[in-house]
Amino acid sequence: MDLPPFLLDHWLAKHSFATPPIAYDLASSTGPKWTVGELLALGDGTGLDDTVLSYAPSEGGRALREAIGTFLGVDPDWVVVTLGASEAFSILLCAAARPGTNVVLPSPGYPAFDPMAGVWGLGVRHVRLSRDNGFRQHAADVLDAVDESTVFALVNTPHNPAGTIMPRDGIEELAAALHRKGVPLVVDEVYHPLYFGKPQPSAASLSNVIAMGDMSKAMSLAGLRIGWLVERDPQRREKMIDARSYFTISSSPLLERLAVHALANRDVLLTRLQAVAGENLVALSDFMDRVSDVLAWARPAGGTVCFPWFRDGRDSRPFCEALAANGVLVAPGDCFGMPEHMRLGFALLRPEKFSQALGIFERILREG
Numbered sequence: 001m002d003l004p005p006f007l008l009d010h011w012l013a014k015h016s017f018a019t020p021p022i023a024y025d026l027a028s029s030t031g032p033k034w035t036v037g038e039l040l041a042l043g044d045g046t047g048l049d050d051t052v053l054s055y056a057p058s059e060g061g062r063a064l065r066e067a068i069g070t071f072l073g074v075d076p077d078w079v080v081v082t083l084g085a086s087e088a089f090s091i092l093l094c095a096a097a098r099p100g101t102n103v104v105l106p107s108p109g110y111p112a113f114d115p116m117a118g119v120w121g122l123g124v125r126h127v128r129l130s131r132d133n134g135f136r137q138h139a140a141d142v143l144d145a146v147d148e149s150t151v152f153a154l155v156n157t158p159h160n161p162a163g164t165i166m167p168r169d170g171i172e173e174l175a176a177a178l179h180r181k182g183v184p185l186v187v188d189e190v191y192h193p194l195y196f197g198k199p200q201p202s203a204a205s206l207s208n209v210i211a212m213g214d215m216s217k218a219m220s221l222a223g224l225r226i227g228w229l230v231e232r233d234p235q236r237r238e239k240m241i242d243a244r245s246y247f248t249i250s251s252s253p254l255l256e257r258l259a260v261h262a263l264a265n266r267d268v269l270l271t272r273l274q275a276v277a278g279e280n281l282v283a284l285s286d287f288m289d290r291v292s293d294v295l296a297w298a299r300p301a302g303g304t305v306c307f308p309w310f311r312d313g314r315d316s317r318p319f320c321e322a323l324a325a326n327g328v329l330v331a332p333g334d335c336f337g338m339p340e341h342m343r344l345g346f347a348l349l350r351p352e353k354f355s356q357a358l359g360i361f362e363r364i365l366r367e368g
């Protein structure tokens with residue numbers, strides 16, 4: 001199967017990775033960036049000098065699995081380290097794919113989900129999230145989409161691109177109901193634990209849940225390319241570790257070591273993210289009020305992104321191009337199959353820069 005062009009990454013490649021990069025990046029979905037120097041300056045150092053540059057174990061080094069287990073409140077033995085949540089998702093698909101089977105995925109959703117399921121020969125059954133009810137993910141809708149050939153159902157909370165969350169009781173109810181159907185629930189929680197209301201625990205400790213997470217989003221360390229699966233079932237875990245051996249053998253021990261150090265200092269990383277995202281969200285809410293004659297949105301309950309749309313239904317790409325020409329980058333909704341929307345990230349830029357970007361956004365919106 002041919003993979004379709006990854007429109008979101010093309011857009012980011014053209015603008016964020018340009019020389020010089022775009023002045024105001026509101027298209028990316030991570031928090032404020034960290035340099036290696038800033039990370040190493042936290043805590044008591046990493047002992048990086050003694051790192052042996054060999055392979056790491058395929059399931060991940062013990063120290064990293066313990067650090068992830070502590071972060072999520074689960075047995076470290078359940079953790080399988082991966083190259084980002086991207087590899088974690090491929091491992092799930094590879095392990096589940098059989099002729100005639102399908103997976104249940106949210107729509108809209110992270111753009112890699114559908115094409116990657118297709119590449120592994122899996123059918124896709126969508127749970128359509130409606131903006132009319134704030135893109136909420138309901139257990140009943142997921143259950144409706146499951147049939148006798150479903151190998152897993154996935155919810156993404158906090159959600160990319162909508163920023164909605166599925167509350168804990170909804171996840172528990174769904175995991176239990178799916179268990180009765182013999183279908184595991186995959187919870188993609190890469191934006192955990194960034195919530196703007198009541199804090200939520202990780203879903204990793206729930207039975208019948210396979211949790212997927214990473215260092216890219218809440219820790220804002222996408223360059224470590226470290227992710228994980230949390231799977232309590234030893235047989236299924238063994239298959240995942242085998243898949244990893246085939247796919248990439250292991251992560252880099254150097255990056256694993258940095259990830260252990262980052263997790264040991266996660267309070268600093270998360271506090272900075274929460275402060276930037278929280279302050280920017282206040283400015284963004286004011287902005288959305290001011291432009292509510294043109295744009296509508298569902299206020300995010302967690303994560304780093306939201307998914308506003310043009311009330312008149314116009315395609316957002318020409319506007320996004322005009323905005324980019326003025327130094328502000330948001331991602332066109334067609335990257336997510338919904339052209340009248342745009343994805344706006346509010347956690348990367350410091351509040352002062354973020355407010356400047358919103359000022360330019362408003363000017364271009366009014367001029368157009």
Ligand SMILES: Cc1ncc(COP(=O)(O)O)c(C=O)c1O
Pocket residue numbers: 029083084085086087110156160188190213214215216222226227
């Ligand atoms: C919901 C979701 N899942 C998975 C990923 C993959 O991220 P990574 O491979 O950096 O862990 C992303 C990246 O944007 C995402 O938004």
